[in-house]
Amino acid sequence: MSVTSLATDNLREAERLMRICNACRYCEGLCAVFPAMEMRRLFGEGDLNYLANLCHQCGACYTDCQYSPPHEFAVNIPAALARVRHDSYDDYAWPRPFGALFERNGLAVTVIAALSVAAFVAGVVWWRDPAVLFGRHAGDFYKIMPHAAMAWLFSLVALYAVVAMALSVRHFWRDIRGNEAARSWPQAVHDAVTLRYLGGGGGGCTSESETPSARRRIFHHFTFYGFLLCFAATSVGTIYHYLFNWRAPYGVVSLPVIFGILGGIGLIVGPIGLMVLRRQRDPMLTDRRPLGMDLAFLVMLLLTSVTGFGVLILRDTPALGPTLALHLGVVLGLFLSLPYGKFVHGLYRFAALMKYAAERRSGAFID
Amino acid sequence: MRPAFFPARAAMDLAQTFDVVIAGGGNAALCAAITAARAGRSVIVVEGAPKFYRGGNTRHTRNVRVAQDGTAPTMTGAYEPEEFYDDLMRVTGGQTDTHLARMTIVRSQELLPWLGEQGVKFGPPLGGTLSLGRTNAFFLGGGRGEINSLYRTAEALGVRLLYEAPVVAMNIDNGFFVSLTVKIKDQAHEVKGRSLVAAAGGFEANIEWLKRHWGPAADNFLIRGTPYNRGDVLRMLLDKGVMPTGDPTQCHAVAIDARAPRFDGGIATRLDSIIFGVVVNKNAERFYDEGEDLWPKRYAIWGRLIAQQPDQIAYSIVDVKSINLFMPSIFTPVTAQTIPQLADKLGLNPAALDATVSAFNAAVKPGAFDHTRLDDCRTEGLGVNKTHWARTIDQPPFYAYPLRPGITFTYLGVKVDDEGRMTMSNGRPAGNMFAAGEIMAGNVLGKGYLAGIGMTIGAVFGRLAGQGAANHVRN
Structure with a gap:
């Protein structure tokens, strides 16, 4: 009555725990993982990857569990599913070797990529005309790098990131047998933007201590909505440029700048908060592997915001050129790292939430 | 310090x-x-x-x-x-x-x-x-x-x-x-x-205190709490x-998986399989009506029943028809393709278990099986009849869970x-x-x-x- 063909120790441990939890079921009110588990009796690799990507590692089930260590059953769902989840990021990365590379050296690789791009941009500008790099341009950064060049460069990199992530998610979707579940996207959007399942069914995260706290939810919201606002700033800027032929730089009270400032604040407060919480997290609840990809994403978001503010503040000074080069490098580095960094957790989580919403609606028992 | x-x-x-x-x-x-x-x-x-x-x-x-x-x-x-x-x-x-x-x-x-x-x-x-x-x-x-x-x-x-x-x-x-x-x-x-x-x-x-009323049988009790x-x-x-106040001899005892830890196994070691098949003791004999009442209502009697059996051990046996009808267990069932093979794996006398299951199967009367209510599937003519949910145990693979008394409280x-x-x-x-x-x-x-x-x-x-x-x- 157990799945004996699981490939890794991490999967086998998760399967062992799911059998214990499925016989207990006390945690069914805490999040989506346990109701999804209850719809199954057997747990194959796809099932475990699905359940692992539903888990927010909030720690509520560990704190509430009568079987957590030192009990001989040694039930530790947050850590076991974190290991399976991180393995799944590797397995689904495209191309696969990049996943492993980033997992081990994510921060170094990303920062080096960002600095290389920044140096390249600055170098090209310098090579063409040194005066441009350190000139005063009254905020008109297209004098440093023409709009067309910027658009092309970013479009290509973004396209690459989108393709790589689409292939990864498609692989995941097939493994968890997502099938028709994509129809449940409205429910999944709701669950994702509200972080419905982060926080132990309302008690809060016990990731740092036994006292439930809303801090992780708050800092995640800062990060998530900060990211969306920055994305909105860029999108509005693009629309202004192409549709209305309104050229940057925009005034401080313009939509792109307001979105950018608000989003930028989110991307400073959120990532710093999450990094602090990450350091404070109870080591029992974590994978215990050094996860460069985790940190790389947060650091790059923070740097994107900081360098973005740099461009805004210094746009009337001779420092605009080097600052802009640095900002562009960081943003490109962020884009390149997206398919291999922590960003992907949102994609897999969203896919898993779609499947979960569909399963809940059908109420079917999955054998 | x-x-x-x-x-x-x-x-x-x-x-x-x-x-x-x-x-x-x-x-x-x-x-x-x-x-x-x-x-x-x-x-x-x-x-x-x-x-x-x-x-x-x-x-x-x-x-x-x-x-x-x-x-x-x-x-x-x-x-x-x-x-x-x-x-x-x-x-x-x-x-x-x-x-x-x-x-x-x-x-x-x-x-x-x-x-x-x-x-x-x-x-x-x-x-x-x-x-x-x-x-x-x-x-x-x-x-x-x-x-x-x-x-x-x-x-x-x-x-x-x-x-x-x-x-x-x-x-x-x-x-x-x-x-x-x-x-x-x-x-x-x-x-x-x-x-x-x-x-x-x-x-x-x-355990020493339990022994005052239960004798050495208490050595085979599993304690569900700490x-x-x-x-x-x-x-x-x-x-x-x-x-x-209260009866000094009595405790709340349910049937739990015999492989549960001695202490603190809690809820996860319970087993809901009893009504779906037969339960035999170490002599491969049935000893009580497995289908007496709906499971939650009879939850508490099986601990006591097993405590009264030799060596305080029993085995719940079902076939493939029923294996997915009850709450999944944390323990994998003992599995075999024939009843004698199952008996062998359990350390029971194969001929005796085969005889018990055969006699049970022969006594099963036709009925409409429905485990959510007291249905009309029953046996007739046995020393210990099963009064509901009696279905033949004849489709391999066969599954067994060992059972012991699990003491909840006194x-x-x-x-x-x-x-x-x-x-x-x-x-x-x-x-x-x-x-x-x-x-x-x-x-x-x-x-x-x-x-x-x-x-x-x-x-x-x-x-x-x-x-x-x-x-x-x-x-």
Whole structure:
């Protein structure tokens, strides 16, 4: 009555725990993982990857569990599913070797990529005309790098990131047998933007201590909505440029700048908060592997915001050129790292939430 | 060097006389501690178990039975006090103090809001427990979630907590509590108090005590809760002249998987397979009607039945038709393609098991199988007939789960009045000693079991005892 063909120790441990939890079921009110588990009796690799990507590692089930260590059953769902989840990021990365590379050296690789791009941009500008790099341009950064060049460069990199992530998610979707579940996207959007399942069914995260706290939810919201606002700033800027032929730089009270400032604040407060919480997290609840990809994403978001503010503040000074080069490098580095960094957790989580919403609606028992 | 949980300041504090000393650290103890602390009293809780195992059986509970009007968002309907009372009378066969029973039920109506104010969170029942959604309020995260919330509240109120501090002696002077002695790291410490709340549970983990009534059979019992439910406080109180109540020989015993740990296996080791097949003893003989009644109602009889079998072992046997009809178990079943092979793997006589199953199959009458109600599938002509859900066991693979008695709690306790105050064996109320929880549950639940009522009694009497102790100190 157990799945004996699981490939890794991490999967086998998760399967062992799911059998214990499925016989207990006390945690069914805490999040989506346990109701999804209850719809199954057997747990194959796809099932475990699905359940692992539903888990927010909030720690509520560990704190509430009568079987957590030192009990001989040694039930530790947050850590076991974190290991399976991180393995799944590797397995689904495209191309696969990049996943492993980033997992081990994510921060170094990303920062080096960002600095290389920044140096390249600055170098090209310098090579063409040194005066441009350190000139005063009254905020008109297209004098440093023409709009067309910027658009092309970013479009290509973004396209690459989108393709790589689409292939990864498609692989995941097939493994968890997502099938028709994509129809449940409205429910999944709701669950994702509200972080419905982060926080132990309302008690809060016990990731740092036994006292439930809303801090992780708050800092995640800062990060998530900060990211969306920055994305909105860029999108509005693009629309202004192409549709209305309104050229940057925009005034401080313009939509792109307001979105950018608000989003930028989110991307400073959120990532710093999450990094602090990450350091404070109870080591029992974590994978215990050094996860460069985790940190790389947060650091790059923070740097994107900081360098973005740099461009805004210094746009009337001779420092605009080097600052802009640095900002562009960081943003490109962020884009390149997206398919291999922590960003992907949102994609897999969203896919898993779609499947979960569909399963809940059908109420079917999955054998 | 002093351990972290017992810093120098704490040693000094123990020199003081506490208003309320609470022996035990479960639901009842914490309800009492919080109530007394909210009344402005100095309170100390002495828990025998390490922090992880704190709370005794509370850590394995899941819900509390409450009379309520159905308006709480997590409840599926109204549960009137009259219905609660009828349910209690049915399971106890009248073995209850009707005055205390009525009071418990009336006051159970306060528990949802009161526990909520103490930080306890409730969630709607899902999955297989929906049938209890009207009568029982489910703790978010189960009993350990509840107890964690109560401990946080108690700590915030300044209640002193001692873990790994079993009570080894009590100084009770003619029915009047003076102090108790706890042993911390092999060192005895006296804890003095103006009143006592005893909330230290039953003696279900005390094998020697169980043996007094069950003999050597108790060596084969599995204990579903922690090894710390030794009944030491109960024993001392009875020795000091507190009046006992409840049957000293009885315990709540269910059939659980024989491969469960000796202690603290909790809910996950239960097995719901019995009604779907046959149950045989070590001689490969059936010994009781597996289909007597719906499973939850008969839950508690199988522990006792197996305790009376040789070596206290039995085997639940089903075939492939039924393997997915009951709650999944954490243990993999013993599996074979034929009944004799299955017997061989179980260490039973293959010919004997084959004969038992063949005779059973031959006696099965046709019927419409429906495991959700008392159906008409039965056997006829056997010494022990199966009266419902009897289907032939003839489609391989065949599956077996070994079963042993799993002891949940004991019924013996101390007699209390409607303030939670202990009664002495001469019939007079104790001066300053109160009791709550399993240590006095026998006053209300003299026999049988009703899901979640242990927590009801614990919370109601915990509040009463805490208030009673607080009032006593003021007076």
